[in-house]
Amino acid sequence: MSDFKITELDDAVDFGHLPYWDVVIIGAGPAGLAASLTTAHRGLTTLVIEAKDKPGGQPQFLYADKRIVDIPGFPDGITGEELSARVYRQALNALVQFRFDEELIDIQDTDQIEKDDPLKRVVTARQTYLARKVIIACGLLHYPRQLPVLDQLNSKNVFYKMPKIGDYRGQHVTVVGAGDSALDAAVMALERHAHVDVLMRGATAAGKAETLARVIQSGGVVHNSTEISAAEFAGDALALRLTDGTTLHSDVVIVQIGFLSAKETFERLNVRLNDDSSIAVDPYFETSRRGVFAVGDVHGDIKLIAVAWAEGIQAAIYAFKEITSPYWLNEKRLRDQKIALIGDKISQAALRQTRQK
């Protein structure tokens, strides 16, 4: 049985008069959108702040055209773009409010208490917002790593995300990179009839063996231990000089060599980080700062849309429970208190035993 009732809200509600938001969510990727739906369905006023001009996160910005095949319920797959649009529409219907082109700068503590909750001040590059709970869902990947040797050309033929090209028939595509994103890009270009060369810096691929096998079976040429040493325009195409001494002519170059990490933002937020610089969370997805949760790629080992959704939903429900039950009855605090009490009793018993010896 569900623990809530979805109530039709009046969509003419003026959110401008709210003294504070119940929940502010940072990032409109899969994790943030799923969290926002969940809190709004439970009647919590919910604001999502997104640095880009559109919702969707990585599926929208990095692989809008890719057919995603591992989302339960979509046996024929669904593109990143369509999936993002569907979840966004669902959030809008639930009266989630969005602010685009706004980047989170800081989350500050305040002295203002609202029903047991010390309010947080969420500072963006444009405004500040007061919130009872904050959910960080801004992903781990910020900007794609660039290749200076190609950047100096300032060419329209160089892409750092999968380009929206429907048919590459007769075109030569060079993919730079050895991970899953690079291999996915190679498969997509091959499926769209391109001649594909994959340049890998190391001796082996870091991506899935089965995707590499698909690239090779579909006619892709893989160059191991090879990098671009120089590049220049050759008519409408690019001439790429490689470290093995050969030259590749390429109409399109897709570079997928990883991302710069979001470590700087995380450090600014003053939350405890794991050794790999991701955000540390407890089993309730709460960070080292009370009332600040973190979900999706920002902390997890498993970076998948369905996992980001699931975590967003769980954090939203824990935030809801904290908001709707008194502090001292709240499930998490009770559990923590119980563990502390039991721990206390065990250490006292151990002390007594030592004294008796």
Ligand SMILES: Cc1cc2nc3c(=O)[nH]c(=O)nc-3n(C[C@H](O)[C@H](O)[C@H](O)COP(=O)(O)OP(=O)(O)OC[C@H]3O[C@@H](n4cnc5c(N)ncnc54)[C@H](O)[C@@H]3O)c2cc1C
């Ligand atoms: C090439 C590629 C292919 C993939 N294919 C699949 C697949 O087939 N199936 C699958 O399940 N998963 C796939 N993934 C992984 C999946 O996309 C991620 O696990 C998922 O997007 C994580 O969701 P998220 O909401 O945590 O983060 P993100 O999707 O990264 O969303 C975070 C959002 O926060 C915003 N943001 C960042 N910083 C700030 C800030 N300071 N202020 C405000 N907003 C901010 C970002 O602009 C972004 O919109 C793929 C990933 C890549 C790179």
